[in-house]
Every structure is written in structure tokens, then in C-alpha cells.
Amino acid sequence: MLGTVQSSHISPVFVGRSAELTALGETLSRAHAGEPRALFVGGEAGVGKTRLIQEFLGRAAADGAVVALGGCVETGADALPYHPVSTALRSLRRQLGAELDAAVAGQEGELARLLPELGETDRGRPETDGRARLFELTVRLLERLAADRTLILALEDLHWADRSTRELLSYLLRALTDSRLLIVATYRTDDLHRRHPLRPALAEYERLRTGTRLELPRxxxxxxxxxxxxxxxxxxxxxxxxxxxxxxxxxxxxxxxxxxxxxEGSPGGISDSLRDLLLVRVEALPDEVQRVVRIAAEGGSEVEFRLLATVTGLAEDELIETLRTAVGAAVLQPADEGESFRFRHALMREAVVGDLLPGERSRLSRRYAEALEADPTLVRSEERAGRLAGYWFDARDPARALPAVIAAAAAARGRHAFAEQHHLLERALELWDDTPEELRRQSMRQGVEDGLGPAISPDMPGDFVDLLAAITVAARLAGERERALALCKRALRKLEGDLSPSSRLGSSGGDPLRAAWFWTERYRLVRDLSRSDGWDEIAQAQKLLKGLPPSVVHADVLTHAAHWSVVHQPARTALKTAEQAVELCRMTGAEITGLAAQHTLAWLTIHSGDVEAGLARARDVCARDLEPGNASVVLNGYGNLSTALHGLGRYAEAVETAEEGSGLAERYGLPNTASFIDGNLAESLIHLGRWAEADEVIERALGRRTVSVRIRALIAERRAELALARGAYDEARLRIEESESSSTGSYPEPQHTLAMGRMAIALAIADGRILDARSLLESAVGEAIPFGHHRYGWPLLYEAAAAEARARGLAVAEPGRKAAVERIRKAMKGQPEFVPLWAAQALMTRAELLTAEGRDATAHWTEAVAATEQLEAPALLATARLRLAEALITQGRAGSRSAAGELLRQAEAVARELGAAPLETEITTLAGRARIRLRQADGEAAPPLAPAASLGLTARERDVLRLVAAGRSNRRIAEELFISPKTASVHVSNILAKLGASGRGEAAAIAHRLGVFDE
Incomplete structure (x- = not known):
């Protein structure tokens, strides 16, 4: 629009700052070498931050770097979320064109939330997982663009940044790896008062390995x-x-x-007032230019030329000449290639705005708002709602401001900018009472249609309670849970107060449907805040809905109620609740909630005994095509299905499911979900005896970007399990403490307390603390193990029974032994055994209890070994063989020594291969005491082998062994038997364990010598 105008008032020579330029250059060199960096340049207003950055960026661009500049807006930042990042991405798109479009291919719908030019925004539910995906895809885009070139992302005036921008920046700094990216940001130090939100953010940025601060002196x-x-x-x-x-x-x-x-010959008495000093240059301009400058100041940090022309009423040529004068006087400067204008320094704009009269400001804001309403194309589409809301709010016209603010809040939610949505809705709350009632209703109805918040009831009344509902959800999604809870309570008081004494519904609301919705929100919030387990809240919601027609609120409440039962008290009645939830979701069209309800119903169906029907239901959810609305539920479903398969002892299937789910979550841009699924994957790998692979998966899970506290607790639990099995007890204690501090909270869930209890008992026995082990069992189990937690209950009971058996003969253990054994037997009553894994664990537990009582457990251990041989659990099988060998040696019957020797040799081979030091020590100690040789010396004949029938090979394992003997690879075996290579690998590992063979060749030789194939 305007050519370059050089002002004589600005130094044409860059002065000083050699040390700062050196620091910037060194940081750029590190980024150029592939180490992403961030430098935050602070200094008081006017100290020269912008000039320094311009000098640096000019030199970097001359050396071949690609530079993208974005600035935070001075006012209305909450109405323009991600503005500096969007501006920088727009600059990149202008420079890189098709290359950037290719880099976002397939993700346009999500990244359009930052850069609308990419296309239509995905219409999925704007929940927190959606925002996490947006952040992850932004990181991936920048990494791709900075893979083969140095890219500088410069963000000015970070002290004005909206919260979503600060959080995106935090994510970038944590997540970026192996890219040639440099982020440079400036901020004012004199604006950072004690409670300024940038202060803690800067402290966080500086703690990260990528971030450095640089203070600019005078x-x-x-x-x-x-x-x-x-x-x-x-x-x-x-x-x-x-x-x-x-x-x-x-x-x-x-x-x-x-x-x-x-x-310019100003009299020597330049005012000591900073504002007057800054206004000197403006007041020296012609009157018409001063008028335009004042209008521009009220327009915002940057004002579009066409918008300014409309508000000033000047013809285009006249406005150009006026702006040329202001630019020549170094008051304004062109921006965005001359399509808009901004003050050369923000301090000057602040002074001009401060010089306007209050009435003058509100009138100018109204003119801006009216111009924008008349022609929405005057500003960019993503800025329109926010700018209009800001102008009408500053115009002090509630009737016009409320609809604009609500529309801006809906737009912010559509961009996953929940903090900004929350701020705007709080502003709507301020305007509410001063706005006519009908206009309020219209605004809220339109806002809900635009995605502002929940449509609680079909008629959508659009009253004050609906506004409270929208703010509650926004506050929760923004992480402001205390505020959300306070709003819930306020809404419920309002609903109750609207009732007449004769129609009052207990202590709840006059509109039971909406009251139930708020009680459900309270359920979420009190759980997140660890105020309670949430049962009182969800029970109250169910009570309110009795007798009402079906609705999406019903479906949501029943889905939460069923899930609560699964986690805390999964009684058999929960199955009916889950079935009702699934049906209600179908009837009311609540598709996403329906998927969650199906997960819950699948789990309850499995644990009620109909295993295959439950698994089929769970697989049906995982088979859905991934969409923005259902991705979170579907991908979490892979984690839930894998853990269900694991609990059934179907570890190989669990591994396949988890690997597929983890890969999908990673590709879809949800690394935290991928790490959650990897936690389940590691657990199944541990039980399959693939410990090295489990270590790799754990490292992968922890190495992803921004792993949540809850997922870290899950991974810590897996690391504790591995450490226990390897005998690294100090590390196990550390990992258990890490997991408990992150996952239990004030209202722990049985899936955590039972698992932690089992490992705590194992550690107590390793230390010889049998009395502590008994206390731990009582604490973990209480009256009984909850229905539906069999996968955690059986291992815990076995550990406790094994502890009693190992402690037999200790004087300290004798006084309470009988009561302890009876407590375990009591806990076993009612525990299902219809799954082969549970049946095997039950047999092993009973055998340990017999041993603890000094009775002959040989028959039970023989059954237990036969049962575990049918499983995919080499460590469990080795343990059962060790215990059977011990029973045989103890009884001393004819031929038992030979059988015990074979069992010990098989068990020792597995323990040695796994690296299970405690198990191996037990085996070698028993063998030494019984004078049984575990391994043959060179040249010595091999120990006699057990009969082929006693090896416990399943029919499928014999098929696999036949192909192993023929020299087939795992991949070839998989192709011939129509199974996956991973499953083939699992079968081979199980075969080696059962044969006690050190490798595939030895396994084949053993099979031929025993005539396995002849059978």
C-alpha cells in the first residue's frame, strides 16, 4: 500500500548489542546443527528489543534461514487465540507455498484451527484430546519444515500472549527434537507484575533444556x-x-x-511526563493526520487499511497520503505487506489511547463494530468474531456486546482455545443482567448451535442456567476445575430456587433434566479434584432422571454410573446399568457416549462369564473408522481391549491389539494415548517373557512428548514389576512409590490398590517381613476382592499364599498362620475360575496354602503345572515347576528325584533366559540342597528327558515345533499357520520354555528324540 519511508528520527546505524547478537548467533548455530532452541529476550518497554530482533532476523535471513514473524495483540488477546502462531504460519505459507501444503496433507481439518486458509475445520467434539492433537500436529509440521533448513519462529510481545498461545509454546519447547528450529520471543519485563501469567510460564520455559532467557539492558x-x-x-x-x-x-x-x-526545535522544557513525551511527535502532525492516528490507536495493535478507511470515512487516496505522513513521522508503520498499519512502538499507541476521552473511546469502538458488522470481509475470518466482541464490549453496549461475545466464545471453542472461551463467557456473565431477556435467549440458542457448549434439553431455553452450563464446561476444559465446581453449585442453587415450595424436588433442581446434567458435571469435577469418588453425585443424577423421557443426559448419566461401578464396585447389577446405557445411547443418537458405554458393557460381559461376546463387543468399537469426534474413545478402546485380553491370559492377542492401537494413536497425533496403550503392551510382554522388548516399549512410552502424570504412574507400575522379577528390589520400591504418589489419590481404585498390594507383599517377603505381608493383604483386600477384578485378585492371593508357604518354620510367623491362611481361603471364595489363567492361579494358590499348613501339595502342584503348561506364561510355568519339584523332593517318593530334576532343569533354563534372578536363585538353591545337577558338563551324557506326553505342548505348539524343526523362520511359520509373526514368536518362546531348550536347534533335537512328531 505504501512504499518504504525512511524516518530521520530513527538511527540508520544499529548501535551496540554486540554481546546480545553473539548470544543470538550462538543459539542459531545450535539450531542449525539440529538442536531446536528457544531464546526469550526481555527488557523494559522501549529498550530496543524489536530493533535487536529485526537486526538478527535480517542477518539470519541473509544466511539462508527462513524467518516467520508473529506478534501478540495488545488488547483482546483472549478473543484472538493463537494469533501470533497463526500469523507466523501464514508468513511461512506465503514463503513456502506448496511445500507447506504438502507437509500438512491429511491434517488440514485440524491445523485449520490455526491457519483457516488450509480448509474447513474438523467438526469433532472439542475436548482436551482434540487440543492435544492440534498441538502435536503443529510440532510435526514445524519439524518437517525445519528438517532440512533452519527455520526461525519469531514471536513479539509475549507479555500480551493469550493462554492458549503460552500453552502451545510450552508444548513446542517440550516436544521438539532433531530439527533446525529456533524460536525467538520478546517480552516486556516492566509489564510482568507478580501475578502476570507469563512469569510462571517463563520460569517453566527456562527449566527446559531448549529454553534460554536474555535480558536486554539500557x-x-x-x-x-x-x-x-x-x-x-x-x-x-x-x-x-x-x-x-x-x-x-x-x-x-x-x-x-x-x-x-x-x-525540531522544541522548547527546552520537554515534559517530564512520559505520556506527554510520547505525544510530542503525534501533536506535531497535521490535525487530519492526528485524527487518523487516534482512530487507528483505538482499532487495536494492528488495523487493516480497508477497515481504517471505513471508520475514518476518508477516500482511499486521501487516507494513503495521511498514512504516508504518519509513517514519515515515525508514528505508524506498514505491516502485513502494507495491507495493515501499526504504531512504530506500542508505548506510543498506549499514550495516544490514554489521551482519548472515555466517551471518545466508546464511540470509536462502536464505529469499528458497525463497520465490521456491515462488511465482515474487512478482517480475516478467524479474527472476525473476536474483534467484533472486543469492539462491542469497549463500546459499552451490552445488547450488542453479549451476542458478539458469545459468538466469539463459540469460535474459540472451535479452535480448542478453552481458556479464551472461558474468559469470554465470564465476560458474557458480566453483560447478562444488562441485556434484554429475549436477546439473551437468542444469543444462547445461536451459541449452542455454533458449538458453544452442551445442548442439555431439546427445547434449548437459552436462559441463565444454560450460560452457566457453557461456562462450567469451558472452565473444566481450561483446567479451572475449582471455578467449574463453583459454577455447578451456583446453577443447582438457581434451579432449586426456581421451584415453588409445592413442587420442590428434594434438594435438587426444578428442571430435573438440567439438574441431572449439572450433577454429572459435579461427578467429573469432584473425581478430578479428589474430593470424593463421585458416587453421591452420579447417584443423585440417576434419582433425578427417574420417570423422565429418554434423553442424551440419561445416556450420559447411566454410562458414567456403569463406569463408576466397573472401577469401584463392579457388582453384577452394573451389567444391567451398562446395557441400559447402550440402549439409551442408541435411542437418543448419542453415538460417542454409546461407544464408551459399549466399552463398559464389554468389560462387564467378559467378567460375568460370557467372554467371547464381551470381546466381540470391544472389538466392534475398535473397528470403527477414526474420526475427530470418536478418536479418543476408539483409541482408548484399544487399550481397554488389550488389558481385557491380558486379564484373560491371552497375552499374544493382547500384544497384537496394543501394538495396533499404539501405532494408530501415534499416527493420529495423540502421543499420550499411545503411551497409555504402550503401558498395557509392556505388561503383556512381561508375562510373555519378552522382557527386553518390554524395556524398549517402556522407554518409548516415556520418551513421547508430554506424557501425563497418570500415564507415568502406569509406566512406573510396569517398571516396578520388571524390577521385582529381576530382583532389583531397591528400584522396585522407588517405582512403586512413584506410581502410588501419582495414581492413588484420596480415593484409590481397586485396579491400583490390588496391583500395588501384590508387589508390596512380594517386597515384604523378599525382606523376610511376613507380618507386614499379612497386614498388606488385609489392607488391600478388605472384606473381599471386588467382582470384576479377578485379574488383579488372583495374583495378589497367590503372592500372599506363597508368602505363607515360604515363611513356614519361622517362629515369628507361627502365631497368626492359621488365621492368615483362612483369610486367604475366604477371599478366594466366589472368585471365578472359568478362564484357564484364573483356574491355574487358583490351583497354585491352593497348593501354596497346603504347603503353608505342612500338608502334601504334590497332587495340587501336578495339576497346576498341567494347567500352566497350556498358558502363554513362561515365568508362571517355571514357578509352578519349581514348586512341584520342591513337593516331590520333600515327599521323597520313588522316582520323584528324577522327575524333580527334569522340572528344575526346565525351570532354570527359563529363569536364566529371562534374567529372573530371584527365581533362578530359588531353583539353584533347591537343586543344590537336593544334589540335583541342572546342567551337564562338557562330554557328559544329557540328563534323562521327560516323556513327550509330559511336556504340556498344545496342539498349536506342536504344529509350530514341527515347522521349527523344519528350519522355518517365524515369518514363514506365521504364513503357513495363518497367524501373525508376533504370535509365532510367542509360541516359539513357550516351546523353548517347556522343553528347557536354549535355542531352536536344541528344541528340534529334543522333539525328535522324544518322538513328539510320531505321537
Missing amino acids: FDRTEVRRQLAAIRGEAPPEQVLDRVFERSEGNAFFVEELACSIL
């Missing part, structure tokens, strides 16, 4: 001299230097302003 006297000389074209007289240095105190911008006043 100029010293020598540098002020050089700056004045550059502006004047000659060295300044000493008295001028003294005067300028004294008044400016080395602030570069103030030096320019003082130099300008002196050069």
Missing part, C-alpha cells in the same frame, strides 16, 4: 552518544548528550523521542 553513555550521532548525522554537543542521557536513562526509544524534539 544503553550506557557511549552507546547513547553513538545513537544520537547516527540520528543527527554528526556527534552531539556534550550538553545535548548530557541532557538526553539524563532524561532517557539509556532507554533507546526515549533517546529517539528526545532527539526528535531537539532536532
Whole structure:
């Protein structure tokens, strides 16, 4: 729009800052070498941050770097979420064109929330997982663009940044790896009061390995001299230097302003007021130019040329000449390639705005709002709602402001900017009482249609309670849970107060449907805040809905109620609740909630005994095509299905499911979900004896970006399990403590307490603390193991029974032994055994209890070994073989020594291969005591082998062994038997364990010698 205009008031020579430029250059070099970096440049207003960054970016661009610049807006930041990032991405798209479009291919719908030019925004539910995906995809985009070039993302005026921008920046700094990206951001130090939100954010950025802070000092006297000389074209007289240095105190911008006043012959009495000093240059402009400058100041940090023309009423040519004068006087400067204009320095804009009268400001804001309503194309589409809301709010016209603010809040939610949505809705709350009732209803109805918040009831009344509902959800999604809970309570009081005494419904609301919705929100919040387990809240919601027609609120409440039962008290009645929830979701069209309800019903169906029907239901959910609305539920379903398969002892299937789900979540852009699924994957790998692979999966899970506290607790539990099995007890204690501190809270769930109890008992026995083990069992189990937690209950009971058996003969253990054994037997009653894994664990537990009582457990251990041989659990099988060998040796019957020796050799081979040090020690100790040789010396005949029938190979394992003997690879075996290579690998591992073979060749030889194939 305007050509370059050089002002004589600005130094044409870059003065000083050599140390700062060196620091910037060093940081750029590190980024250029593939180490992403971030540098935060702070300093007081006017000290020269922008000039320094411009100099640096110019040099970097000359050296081949791609530079993208974005600035935070001074006012209305909450109405324009992600503005600096969007501006920078727009700059990148102009520079890179098709390359950027190719980099976002397939993700346009999500990234359009940041850059609308990419296309239509995905219409999925705007929940927290959606925002996490947006952040992850932004990181991936920048990593792709900075893979083969140095990319600089420069963000100015971070002190004005909206919360979503700060959080996205935090994610970028944590997540970026192996890219040539440099982020440079500036901020004002003098604006950072104690409660400024950037203060803790900067502290966090600096703690990260990628972030560094750089404080910009004022100029010293020598540098002020050089700056004045550059502006004047000659060295300044000493008295001028003294005067300028004294008044400016080395602030570069103030030096320019003082130099300008002196050069233009201003009387010596320049005002001591900063505002007056800043206004000197504006007041020297012609009246018409001053008018345009004042109008531009009220328009915002940056005002579009067409919008300014509309508000000023000037013809295009006239406005261009007016702006040329303001630019020449170094008051305004072109931005966005001349399509918009901004003040050369924000301090000058602040001074101009401060000089406007209150009525003048509101009138100008109204003119901006009216211009934008008349022609929405005057600003970019993603800014329109936010700018209009800001203008109408500043115009102090509630009737026009409320609809605009609600529309802006809906737009913010559509961009996953929940903090900004919350702020805008709080502003709507301020405007509510001053707005006509019918307009309120219309605004809320339109807002709900635009995605503002929940449509609680079909008729959508659009009253004050609906506004409270929208703010509650926004506050919860923004992480402001205390505020959300307070709003819930306020809404419920309002609903109750609307009732007449004769129609009052208990202690709940006059509109039971909406009251039930708020009780469900309270359920979520009290659980998140660890105020309670949530049962009172969800029970109250169910009570309110009795007798009402079916609705999406019914479906949601029943789905939560069923899930609560699964987690806390999964009684058999929960199955009926889950079935009702699934049916209600179908009837009311609540598809996403229906998927969650199906997960819950599948789990309850499995544990009620109909295993295959439950698994089929769970698989049906996982088979859905991934969409923005259902991705979170579907991908979490893979984790739930894998853990269900694991609990059934179908570890190989669990591994396949988890690997598929983890890969999908990673590709879809939900790394936290991928790490959750990997936690389940690691558990199944541990039980399959693939410990090295489990270690790799755990490292992968922890290495992903921004792993949540809950997932870290899950991973810590897996690491504790591995450490226990390997005998690294100190590490196990550390990991258990880490997991408990993150996952239990005030209202722990049985799936955590039972698992933690089992490992705590194992540690107590390793330390010889049998009395502590008994206390731990009582604490973990209480009256009984809850229905539906068999997968956690059986291992816990076995550990407790094994502890009693190992402690037999200890004087300290004798007094309470009988009661302890009876407690375990009591807990076993009612525990289902219809799954082969549970049946095997039950047999092993009973055998240990017999041993603890000093009775012969040989028959039970024989059954237990036969049962575990049918499983995919080499460590469990080795344990059962060890215990059977011990029973045989203890009884001393004819031929038992030979059988015990074979069992011990098989068990020792597995323990040695796994690295299960405690198990191996037990085996070698027993063998030494019984004088049984575990391994043959060189040249010595091999120990006699057990009969082929006693090896416990399943029919499928014999098929696999036949192909192993034929020299087939796992992949070839998989192809011939129509199974996956991973499953083939599992079968081979189980075969080696059962045969006690060290490798595939030895396994084949053993099979031929025993005539396995002849059978």
C-alpha cells in the first residue's frame, strides 16, 4: 500500500548489542546443527528489543534461514487465540507455498484451527484430546519444515500472549527434537507484575533444556552518544548528550523521542511526563493526520487499511497520503505487506489511547463494530468474531456486546482455545443482567448451535442456567476445575430456587433434566479434584432422571454410573446399568457416549462369564473408522481391549491389539494415548517373557512428548514389576512409590490398590517381613476382592499364599498362620475360575496354602503345572515347576528325584533366559540342597528327558515345533499357520520354555528324540 519511508528520527546505524547478537548467533548455530532452541529476550518497554530482533532476523535471513514473524495483540488477546502462531504460519505459507501444503496433507481439518486458509475445520467434539492433537500436529509440521533448513519462529510481545498461545509454546519447547528450529520471543519485563501469567510460564520455559532467557539492558553513555550521532548525522554537543542521557536513562526509544524534539526545535522544557513525551511527535502532525492516528490507536495493535478507511470515512487516496505522513513521522508503520498499519512502538499507541476521552473511546469502538458488522470481509475470518466482541464490549453496549461475545466464545471453542472461551463467557456473565431477556435467549440458542457448549434439553431455553452450563464446561476444559465446581453449585442453587415450595424436588433442581446434567458435571469435577469418588453425585443424577423421557443426559448419566461401578464396585447389577446405557445411547443418537458405554458393557460381559461376546463387543468399537469426534474413545478402546485380553491370559492377542492401537494413536497425533496403550503392551510382554522388548516399549512410552502424570504412574507400575522379577528390589520400591504418589489419590481404585498390594507383599517377603505381608493383604483386600477384578485378585492371593508357604518354620510367623491362611481361603471364595489363567492361579494358590499348613501339595502342584503348561506364561510355568519339584523332593517318593530334576532343569533354563534372578536363585538353591545337577558338563551324557506326553505342548505348539524343526523362520511359520509373526514368536518362546531348550536347534533335537512328531 505504501512504499518504504525512511524516518530521520530513527538511527540508520544499529548501535551496540554486540554481546546480545553473539548470544543470538550462538543459539542459531545450535539450531542449525539440529538442536531446536528457544531464546526469550526481555527488557523494559522501549529498550530496543524489536530493533535487536529485526537486526538478527535480517542477518539470519541473509544466511539462508527462513524467518516467520508473529506478534501478540495488545488488547483482546483472549478473543484472538493463537494469533501470533497463526500469523507466523501464514508468513511461512506465503514463503513456502506448496511445500507447506504438502507437509500438512491429511491434517488440514485440524491445523485449520490455526491457519483457516488450509480448509474447513474438523467438526469433532472439542475436548482436551482434540487440543492435544492440534498441538502435536503443529510440532510435526514445524519439524518437517525445519528438517532440512533452519527455520526461525519469531514471536513479539509475549507479555500480551493469550493462554492458549503460552500453552502451545510450552508444548513446542517440550516436544521438539532433531530439527533446525529456533524460536525467538520478546517480552516486556516492566509489564510482568507478580501475578502476570507469563512469569510462571517463563520460569517453566527456562527449566527446559531448549529454553534460554536474555535480558536486554539500557544503553550506557557511549552507546547513547553513538545513537544520537547516527540520528543527527554528526556527534552531539556534550550538553545535548548530557541532557538526553539524563532524561532517557539509556532507554533507546526515549533517546529517539528526545532527539526528535531537539532536532525540531522544541522548547527546552520537554515534559517530564512520559505520556506527554510520547505525544510530542503525534501533536506535531497535521490535525487530519492526528485524527487518523487516534482512530487507528483505538482499532487495536494492528488495523487493516480497508477497515481504517471505513471508520475514518476518508477516500482511499486521501487516507494513503495521511498514512504516508504518519509513517514519515515515525508514528505508524506498514505491516502485513502494507495491507495493515501499526504504531512504530506500542508505548506510543498506549499514550495516544490514554489521551482519548472515555466517551471518545466508546464511540470509536462502536464505529469499528458497525463497520465490521456491515462488511465482515474487512478482517480475516478467524479474527472476525473476536474483534467484533472486543469492539462491542469497549463500546459499552451490552445488547450488542453479549451476542458478539458469545459468538466469539463459540469460535474459540472451535479452535480448542478453552481458556479464551472461558474468559469470554465470564465476560458474557458480566453483560447478562444488562441485556434484554429475549436477546439473551437468542444469543444462547445461536451459541449452542455454533458449538458453544452442551445442548442439555431439546427445547434449548437459552436462559441463565444454560450460560452457566457453557461456562462450567469451558472452565473444566481450561483446567479451572475449582471455578467449574463453583459454577455447578451456583446453577443447582438457581434451579432449586426456581421451584415453588409445592413442587420442590428434594434438594435438587426444578428442571430435573438440567439438574441431572449439572450433577454429572459435579461427578467429573469432584473425581478430578479428589474430593470424593463421585458416587453421591452420579447417584443423585440417576434419582433425578427417574420417570423422565429418554434423553442424551440419561445416556450420559447411566454410562458414567456403569463406569463408576466397573472401577469401584463392579457388582453384577452394573451389567444391567451398562446395557441400559447402550440402549439409551442408541435411542437418543448419542453415538460417542454409546461407544464408551459399549466399552463398559464389554468389560462387564467378559467378567460375568460370557467372554467371547464381551470381546466381540470391544472389538466392534475398535473397528470403527477414526474420526475427530470418536478418536479418543476408539483409541482408548484399544487399550481397554488389550488389558481385557491380558486379564484373560491371552497375552499374544493382547500384544497384537496394543501394538495396533499404539501405532494408530501415534499416527493420529495423540502421543499420550499411545503411551497409555504402550503401558498395557509392556505388561503383556512381561508375562510373555519378552522382557527386553518390554524395556524398549517402556522407554518409548516415556520418551513421547508430554506424557501425563497418570500415564507415568502406569509406566512406573510396569517398571516396578520388571524390577521385582529381576530382583532389583531397591528400584522396585522407588517405582512403586512413584506410581502410588501419582495414581492413588484420596480415593484409590481397586485396579491400583490390588496391583500395588501384590508387589508390596512380594517386597515384604523378599525382606523376610511376613507380618507386614499379612497386614498388606488385609489392607488391600478388605472384606473381599471386588467382582470384576479377578485379574488383579488372583495374583495378589497367590503372592500372599506363597508368602505363607515360604515363611513356614519361622517362629515369628507361627502365631497368626492359621488365621492368615483362612483369610486367604475366604477371599478366594466366589472368585471365578472359568478362564484357564484364573483356574491355574487358583490351583497354585491352593497348593501354596497346603504347603503353608505342612500338608502334601504334590497332587495340587501336578495339576497346576498341567494347567500352566497350556498358558502363554513362561515365568508362571517355571514357578509352578519349581514348586512341584520342591513337593516331590520333600515327599521323597520313588522316582520323584528324577522327575524333580527334569522340572528344575526346565525351570532354570527359563529363569536364566529371562534374567529372573530371584527365581533362578530359588531353583539353584533347591537343586543344590537336593544334589540335583541342572546342567551337564562338557562330554557328559544329557540328563534323562521327560516323556513327550509330559511336556504340556498344545496342539498349536506342536504344529509350530514341527515347522521349527523344519528350519522355518517365524515369518514363514506365521504364513503357513495363518497367524501373525508376533504370535509365532510367542509360541516359539513357550516351546523353548517347556522343553528347557536354549535355542531352536536344541528344541528340534529334543522333539525328535522324544518322538513328539510320531505321537
